Amino acid sequence: MSESAQTILSVRHLSKSFGDHRVLRDVDFDVRAGEVVCIIGASGSGKSTLLRCMNRLETPDGGAVEYRGETVGAPGFDLARYRTRVGMVFQQFNLFANMNVLQNCVVGQMKALHRSRAESEQNAMRFLERVGMKAFIHAKPRQLSGGQKQRVAIARALAMDPEVLLFDEPTSALDPEMVGEVLDVMRRLAASGLTMLVVTHEMAFARDVSDRVVFMDEGVIVEQGAPEQLFTHPAQPRTREFLRRVL
């Protein structure tokens, strides 16, 4: 990763509470173009909340998220357009239950990007092919396995031609034998140069694929760095403790 690459997303002193519970405290980091950043940390450390604040499914209490220098959620900020640029893949897939696979990948392009149906379908087919789901365009989500659903969800996000994709534990809801097929797709995306921010419990993926690993605990970023450095020479005791438990 060259140091000069453009910063796409900056998280600035972000904080978020649910009631008395301070879930995020002064979280501060950047995502640069082409980077693959993995966020690791124990359950409840605020990883999902951070991602959800970044694409504004949650409203932060303090601090800001900046997209190419613009403050997300500021008056006049075009949130819908921003979300077409910064896509999200959910742990629970969240495919639209009333649509088939192809429609799932077409609706956003037509409604949010105002592409024609023909162009949207062509584009959708391209990405469905990339995730190996082209054969299933007529299937409804409930007819697919977890791994298939998640691959369609990735194709749906890709079809918007986003600059960044946020992944929130994309393999955590999957049966073990389906984790591999989804991680494979994500590896190929990373290799293709897509900017990715991935919350994951898959340590091997974080170590092998990411350019940078961020370790979170109790709502703060404890430590971040290159994977080989963070995994082999963690500087903080809390990081060491966490890695000892999960590795």
Place this chain on the structure above:
Amino acid sequence: MPNAESGFFAWVWFFVQTYGPMFLRGAGTTLLIALTGTLAGFLIGLGVGVVRTIPCRREDGALRWALLRAVRGILAVYIEVFRSTPMIVQAMVIYYGCAQLFGLNLPQLLAGFAIVSINTGAYLSEIMRGGIQSVDPGQREAAAAIGLTHGQTMRSVVLPQAIRNTLPALGNEFVVNIKDTSVLNVISVSELFFVSKSAAGTYFKYFEVFFITSVIYFVMTFACTRLLRLLEKKMDGPENYTIHGSQTVPEGELKLKGGDAR
């Protein structure tokens, strides 16, 4: 014509022969009012349900917020009032109220349609709101995350699922309305009950006539219940789906049983 000594079935047969077409016209009116009233009530319920689930935060603009709150208040009153009073009373108040307050003499059929619509709308408003709220929040989040607006999300993702989920309740409301339109006889809508009452009154043969009436009601509600169940099945789409171009035969189409995939 049967006389005083004639038996039950002789009289029933007599009424079927002489009043058959009238019964059928009455039943037709009943079905017409129940169907159009339920559909109109559904549209009312859908509209009210949508308005009541618009995200409404003060930060997004005080004027919009105040307006939405006011509209919601009015809608809540409408729902409460119409759910807490019998339709037979609503019919009297609306029909005679329109005549007295506005000098408006509504045609009976139109009045019947309006009353059933407004009454059904009140019930379905609550059901639609529940249907909208019961759609998995993840569906909305996924729609938001690809840049759909609230309106687009509602139209493309939430409402189709909410309507599908409330279809059984909608069918139920239709069947209830087939039966409940009978109260419209108090404002002389010539539906099945009203027609029966006139026929029975002419000969003082209430049991015989209303025996026929109950058979007709039963056939209508039973048939509608079955028909609606079929329709529901159809809306769910086929359990099977077609594989588009299998790997060995790219042009081939492969039928798969949907339920097998996990």
